[in-house]
Amino acid sequence: MAKGKPTQAEPACRLYLVTPPALEPAAFAPLLAEALDAGDVACVQLRLKDCPEDDIRRACDVLRPIAQERDVAFILNDHPRLAREAGCDGVHVGQTDTPYRDARKILGNDAIVGVTCHDSRHLAMIAGEEGADYVAFGAFFPTTTKTAEYKAEPELLSWWSELMEVPCVAIGGITAENCAPLVTAGADFLAVVNAVWGHPQGPGAGVRALNAAIGAALAGSAG
Numbered sequence: 001m002a003k004g005k006p007t008q009a010e011p012a013c014r015l016y017l018v019t020p021p022a023l024e025p026a027a028f029a030p031l032l033a034e035a036l037d038a039g040d041v042a043c044v045q046l047r048l049k050d051c052p053e054d055d056i057r058r059a060c061d062v063l064r065p066i067a068q069e070r071d072v073a074f075i076l077n078d079h080p081r082l083a084r085e086a087g088c089d090g091v092h093v094g095q096t097d098t099p100y101r102d103a104r105k106i107l108g109n110d111a112i113v114g115v116t117c118h119d120s121r122h123l124a125m126i127a128g129e130e131g132a133d134y135v136a137f138g139a140f141f142p143t144t145t146k147t148a149e150y151k152a153e154p155e156l157l158s159w160w161s162e163l164m165e166v167p168c169v170a171i172g173g174i175t176a177e178n179c180a181p182l183v184t185a186g187a188d189f190l191a192v193v194n195a196v197w198g199h200p201q202g203p204g205a206g207v208r209a210l211n212a213a214i215g216a217a218l219a220g221s222a223g
């Protein structure tokens, strides 16, 4: 994920992989490589909740090179200081995490800092004005990965992408089968967990299915 809007050489909507809620780094490493070798992925977010910092650091040490060697940005969820120390490309912070401005101070201007904005135009405008590299809206669909307290609609993405330059990420229950309205509404990135790591034919098949669906939606909306 380069900073800013996708360039002309990049698709207008790209995949943003979020890791499964629990993982063992050595066992997960080949699955991550399989996913990243299966097609275009802009970014990987390591999301380990309620996990000791030493374990997160070890997971970064194993998984970060797999992403960065493939020019895929490696972002850590929730922990800006650890993200800096572990050589991550950035951090994702939510509304009850380290505030955006503090995360930016910790990581510096070259890092990617993304902010959860739920279903809120107001939160997104604040994050955008403060300098966030992307705003994340969700959940768009029911998700089994976490208890989602907010429900976002595709028109939020259309409103945002027509008015703002800051890229937007859509998250929550997104699959190859349901993603088309989010792509045509203007999502710059689709963030997914279960549609890739829970795909019955493996994560590579999950990435291929999502990229095919994104491509079909973009082709359909071009004409």
Ligand SMILES: Cc1ncc(COP(=O)(O)OP(=O)(O)O)c(N)n1
Pocket: 018, 045, 047, 049, 077, 078, 092, 093, 094, 095, 096, 097, 116, 136, 137, 138, 146, 169, 171, 191
């Ligand atoms: C890309 C992306 N969008 C939203 C979230 C959710 O962040 P947050 O609200 O802080 O909740 P947790 O993920 O920390 O449980 C995210 N992680 N990534």
Ligand SMILES: Cc1nc(C(=O)O)sc1CCOP(=O)(O)O
Pocket: 018, 116, 118, 137, 138, 139, 140, 142, 143, 144, 145, 146, 148, 171, 172, 173, 174, 191, 192, 193, 194, 195
């Ligand atoms: C981490 C996360 N944040 C969400 C939000 O709405 O902010 S939904 C979510 C989980 C996304 O997982 P899946 O693709 O399996 O539904």
Ligand SMILES: [Mg+2]
Pocket: 077, 078, 092, 093, 094, 097
């Ligand atoms: Mg968080």
